[in-house]
Amino acid sequence: MLEIKNLHVKLEEQDKVILKGVDLTVEAGKVHAIMGPNGSGKSTLSYVLSGRDGYEVTDGSATLEGEELLDMEPEERAAAGLFLAFQYPVEIPGVGNMTFLRTAVNAQRKARGEEELSAGDFLKLVRQKAKTLKIDAEMLKRPVNVGFSGGEKKRNEILQMAMLEPRMCILDETDSGLDVDAMRLVAEGVNALRDENRSFLVITHYQRLLDHIKPDVVHIMADGRIIKTGGPELALEVENNGYAAILAEHGIEGVL
Amino acid sequence: MTAVEKQTPLEARLAAIDLPKGGAFTAARADALARLVAMGLPGRRDEYWRYTDPAALNAPMAPAAKPFEASDEAPLFNGMDRVKLVFVDGVFDAEASDAPELAGVEIARLAEAEAADIHWAQGLYGTLETAGQSPVVRPFAALNSAAATDGLLIRVTGKAAKPVSLIYVHRSETSDPILHHVIKLEPGAEFTLLENGPAGARFNKVMEVDVGAGARFHHIRAQGRDHERRAVTGIFARVAEGALFKSFTMTVNGVLTRNECVIDMVGDDAVAHVAGAALGDGASGAFHHDDTVFITHGAERGESRQVFKKVLKHGAVGTFQGKILVKPGAQKTDGYQISQSLLLDDDSQFLGKPELEIYADDVKCSHGSTTGALDETAMFYLRSRGVPHEEATALLVLSFLADAIDEIEDEALKDEVVSRLEAWLARHRG
Numbered sequence: 035m036l037e038i039k040n041l042h043v044k045l046e047e048q049d050k051v052i053l054k055g056v057d058l059t060v061e062a063g064k065v066h067a068i069m070g071p072n073g074s075g076k077s078t079l080s081y082v083l084s085g086r087d088g089y090e091v092t093d094g095s096a097t098l099e100g101e102e103l104l105d106m107e108p109e110e111r112a113a114a115g116l117f118l119a120f121q122y123p124v125e126i127p128g129v130g131n132m133t134f135l136r137t138a139v140n141a142q143r144k145a146r147g148e149e150e151l152s153a154g155d156f157l158k159l160v161r162q163k164a165k166t167l168k169i170d171a172e173m174l175k176r177p178v179n180v181g182f183s184g185g186e187k188k189r190n191e192i193l194q195m196a197m198l199e200p201r202m203c204i205l206d207e208t209d210s211g212l213d214v215d216a217m218r219l220v221a222e223g224v225n226a227l228r229d230e231n232r233s234f235l236v237i238t239h240y241q242r243l244l245d246h247i248k249p250d251v252v253h254i255m256a257d258g259r260i261i262k263t264g265g266p267e268l269a270l271e272v273e274n275n276g277y278a279a280i281l282a283e284h285g286i287e288g289v290l
Numbered sequence: 291m292t293a294v295e296k297q298t299p300l301e302a303r304l305a306a307i308d309l310p311k312g313g314a315f316t317a318a319r320a321d322a323l324a325r326l327v328a329m330g331l332p333g334r335r336d337e338y339w340r341y342t343d344p345a346a347l348n349a350p351m352a353p354a355a356k357p358f359e360a361s362d363e364a365p366l367f368n369g370m371d372r373v374k375l376v377f378v379d380g381v382f383d384a385e386a387s388d389a390p391e392l393a394g395v396e397i398a399r400l401a402e403a404e405a406a407d408i409h410w411a412q413g414l415y416g417t418l419e420t421a422g423q424s425p426v427v428r429p430f431a432a433l434n435s436a437a438a439t440d441g442l443l444i445r446v447t448g449k450a451a452k453p454v455s456l457i458y459v460h461r462s463e464t465s466d467p468i469l470h471h472v473i474k475l476e477p478g479a480e481f482t483l484l485e486n487g488p489a490g491a492r493f494n495k496v497m498e499v500d501v502g503a504g505a506r507f508h509h510i511r512a513q514g515r516d517h518e519r520r521a522v523t524g525i526f527a528r529v530a531e532g533a534l535f536k537s538f539t540m541t542v543n544g545v546l547t548r549n550e551c552v553i554d555m556v557g558d559d560a561v562a563h564v565a566g567a568a569l570g571d572g573a574s575g576a577f578h579h580d581d582t583v584f585i586t587h588g589a590e591r592g593e594s595r596q597v598f599k600k601v602l603k604h605g606a607v608g609t610f611q612g613k614i615l616v617k618p619g620a621q622k623t624d625g626y627q628i629s630q631s632l633l634l635d636d637d638s639q640f641l642g643k644p645e646l647e648i649y650a651d652d653v654k655c656s657h658g659s660t661t662g663a664l665d666e667t668a669m670f671y672l673r674s675r676g677v678p679h680e681e682a683t684a685l686l687v688l689s690f691l692a693d694a695i696d697e698i699e700d701e702a703l704k705d706e707v708v709s710r711l712e713a714w715l716a717r718h719r720g
């Protein structure tokens with residue numbers, strides 16, 4: 035599904051190198067988790083994959099089902115099936131959540147040569163998906179993320195994901211800021227989307243989320259690289275012992 | 291004497307105009323002419339003309355302007371239940387108009403009413419304009435009162451069941467219409483006025499609105515798609531106790547537009563909102579849009595709002611000069627003013643001059659002025675959801691304009707305006 039090879043990225047405006055050769059392959063139907071100390075480059079990886087400005091790829095590639103992502107515009111990547119649930123969802127005053135969702139859904143359908151959803155069909159779909167995420171009608175009417183609580187914003191991200199039905203879902207710390215119940219809702223939302231043609235890359239700091247969304251593979255990212263890959267037990271090891279031992283193994287000094 | 295004395299610009303301007311004479315408004319017109327002569331035409335040195343060059347408005351003849359080629363897009367407000375009154379290059383077109391009949395509303399043409407010796411508008415014509423000449427002079431309004439060839443005199447005694455919709459058609463490349471409307475809402479009356487169309491190559495329009503106690507006046511105006519037209523307009527309103535005045539203007543295109551709005555809140559608990567949404571694309575011709583607003587709070591517990599938004603690209607220029615004056619004794623005034631511009635590129639320019647002058651101690655007044663570009667984070671967020679750049683731009687522009695558009699209370703009219711803004715944005719991509 036997603037194949038990242040030797041990805042090197044620096045900031046466009048500064049000489050700072052953030053990703054220093056990331057190699058990562060996510061197979062169809064699998065859930066991969068990425069953990070790693072603050073500042074190791076996890077969000078940067080997710081932004082670069084989804085096409086945010088401000089980064090310069092100096093080497094390497096990233097393909098989605100064989101297609102080079104790095105050559106595409108952000109909207110083309112979305113239409114190709116990539117989705118990023120933001121670590122910090124963006125507020126857009128003046129644009130209703132519903133308008134935002136409908137514009138996004140129809141833009142992607144159009145890009146794929148499918149017919150736009152009628153207003154009625156769209157409404158039915160969004161109501162049904164919102165209900166399972168406990169997002170009420172009022173939240174759908176409000177401007178995108180404006181005045182939403184942290185947890186509401188994260189649930190709103192998952193609603194967008196559910197509506198857009200991407201094939202490759204990247205979740206950047208979707209669990210942060212969620213209470214226990216919201217965490218379960220979000221996890222259920224994600225699990226409902228799991229199928230053999232859809233993959234997930236879940237960025238998280240905590241084992242908690244991975245109790246609900248069981249990963250097939252866990253990666254540890256540090257200093258702009260994937261330094262260790264293992265099974266679910268790797269997340270438990272981090273939870274219990276922290277990163278010190280793993281970092282030391284790779285000759286990387288701890289951040290703290 | 292054989293030598294021809296050199297004319298002043300004002301003399302040249304007046305020489306090119308046939309000043310109407312006789313009838314009910316003779317005295318008012320003579321007064322207006324005297325005012326104009328005393329103040330002269332404006333120049334770049336005048337404080338309120340620093341951002342806008344009046345040369346094209348001062349010129350004796352209107353600079354030529356091609357009428358816009360009508361597309362297959364339906365005219366604005368088409369299909370709405372309304373009384374339609376059409377002016378072509380400033381000349382009333384009875385054929386194209388509906389019968390000027392509406393329960394609770396008297397409608398007369400200035401050109402016809404003027405022939406009579408007495409008329410209800412006699413005491414009003416030029417009066418609000420005169421009041422609005424101080425402390426800042428507005429020469430084009432005085433010129434208008436002196437020289438208007440036509441206009442409508444509308445008296446509203448009840449709650450009008452539908453809007454009156456004025457349509458200003460532009461056909462001649464050199465038309466230079468001067469129209470003057472007087473609108474009087476008797477106490478408790480309700481009335482909505484719609485206006486759209488470019489009107490001429492150069493349009494001078496004044497609208498005096500007297501809103502009686504407890505009356506409600508709504509005004510929605512669209513200044514059309516002609517690229518080359520020029521316009522100078524003035525709204526002079528007096529708002530009585532408990533009355534409401536609301537005016538919204540959408541402007542797209544136009545080489546030069548100067549919209550002045552002078553509101554005198556004379557009664558307690560009066561409400562006045564003025565809003566504008568202007569979109570200018572210098573790629574389809576020069577674009578200069580000027581909003582000049584002056585709101586005077588002369589009574590207690592008045593609420594005023596000025597909400598002006600401009601979206602500019604390819605060298606378009608927007609200016610805003612807005613003032614709130616709170617007179618002594620106008621306690622509990624709530625005055626708000628915001629002017630914002632969204633610059634879609636580095637070539638465009640916004641000049642703002644917000645002013646507050648307050649002589650009462652128990653008031654709440656605020657103003658703000660901002661200039662900015664599209665929010666890149668919001669743009670990326672939208673694109674990451676699959677919304678293409680151009681469509682995302684349109685969405686963010688509409689979101690920027692939302693506060694101004696929300697000043698239109700009627701949902702159907704609001705939708706109509708939004709659909710036109712969307713269409714404009716779709717035509718002006720990139």
Ligand SMILES: Nc1ncnc2c1ncn2[C@@H]1O[C@H](COP(=O)(O)OP(=O)(O)OP(=O)(O)O)[C@@H](O)[C@H]1O
Pocket residue numbers: 045050052070071072073074075076077078079088121
């Ligand atoms: N636009 C930027 N300008 C300056 N520094 C940046 C920028 N983007 C990222 N960085 C830096 O790059 C490094 C990686 O940041 P990134 O946000 O990818 O980390 P992360 O692994 O997601 O961290 P966290 O776990 O705290 O979310 C950090 O040192 C960060 O400060």
Ligand SMILES: [Mg+2]
Pocket residue numbers: 076077078121206207
């Ligand atoms: Mg991060």
